[in-house]
Structures are given as structure tokens and as C-alpha cells.
Amino acid sequence: MRTLHVGLTGGIGAGKSTVAARLAALGALVLDADLAARAVVEPGTEGLAAVAEAFGPEVLGPDGALDRAALAELVFGDERRRGELNAIIHPRVRTWMAERTAAAPEGSVVVQDIPLLVESGLKPLFDVVVVVDARDETRIDRLVRLRGMSREQAEARIAAQAPRERRNAAADHLLANDGTESELVEAVDALWRELTELHHRS
Structure with a gap:
């Protein structure tokens, strides 16, 4: 069984780190x-x-x-x-x-966690691209509450990255994260089942 190459990306504040940590716990080799x-x-x-x-x-x-x-x-x-x-x-x-x-x-599942995967044109390097997404307002709220940014700083950081629509268009799997962390973890577990099935068929 060959290695499955997965690209993981998402805008700042979308919850990509939570997804990466869960995939590592499930058995993926995560490279940051x-x-x-x-x-x-x-x-x-x-x-x-x-x-x-x-x-x-x-x-x-x-x-x-x-x-x-x-x-x-x-x-x-x-x-x-x-x-x-x-x-x-x-x-x-x-x-x-x-x-x-x-x-x-x-036979490993290797997940490369790359914030600017889409901006850098790296999608062709991966078998599967996973994008973690959340509405801009959700992300601003997280950056202000959890990272101590001002609203202006949060908006500037979001504006410096690719627009959500462009990033989401590159996704083979889109994980929406406007809800709770436990809902996101459930979605990652379901994704892992899909990835391992795909992997076993490859």
C-alpha cells in the first residue's frame, strides 16, 4: 500500500490546528x-x-x-x-x-499542514486536499477572544490570506467549523474513515 499524501489548509482562526492534532491522534503522520x-x-x-x-x-x-x-x-x-x-x-x-x-x-497517511497551500499553488502535490473553513465573523471572534488580537489586527490577518471562496474551491474535503470543537472532532473522525477507505483501495 502506497503512502497517501494529504494537504491540510485553512484560513487563520478556522480551526486547522485542532484538525491536525486530531488526525495525528488517529494515526496520521502530520508535518507542520x-x-x-x-x-x-x-x-x-x-x-x-x-x-x-x-x-x-x-x-x-x-x-x-x-x-x-x-x-x-x-x-x-x-x-x-x-x-x-x-x-x-x-x-x-x-x-x-x-x-x-x-x-x-x-503505507502511511502523511498530512502536510500548510497555511498557504492554495496561495502557493501546491494542490497538485497531494492526493487529497482538506480545507478547514469558518465564516469570517467566527474567525475574527476567535482571534480576538483566544489570541488577544484587536478586531483590526484580526481583519488584517484574514485579508492577507486568500479569500475563503478561492481556498474552498481547492478542497476535496471541506470541514465547516462554525460550531463546537466536539462537532469538528466528529467531522474529522468521519473524514479519517473516508481517507483510510480511500487508502486501502489505492
């Missing part, structure tokens, strides 16, 4: 692109050296680690500089994910 993006710029990595060369020593803290706040200030609102940063980070993240996917036991 955000975790990979941090790993590829750890002290001593070639990625961190490339970022420091491109953006200057002011993006490094006194301990030699990446100063994320300083870097964010340089690239925020500057498309060209953000593109420069993405050109350093994204290929290394893809390599990090690919190495761990290749090392997965044969």
Missing part, C-alpha cells in the same frame, strides 16, 4: 509547515545565514538566533522584501517536508 519554517532558520543553519545575508545583521538577536520581530518589521507591507524572504524560506521548507515524507513508513 510553520514548524518547518522555524526549523530551517535555527541557529547554525544555512537558512539563517541566507536570511542574515539578505536582510542584514539587525535581524539576529544577541544570541545569534533570528529576531522574528525585527524581520517582520522589515518585510511587513513590502511585497518585494517579503518575496525575497519567501524565496529563501519556501524551498527549504519544501525540502524539510519532502525528506520527512520520504522517511515515513510505507
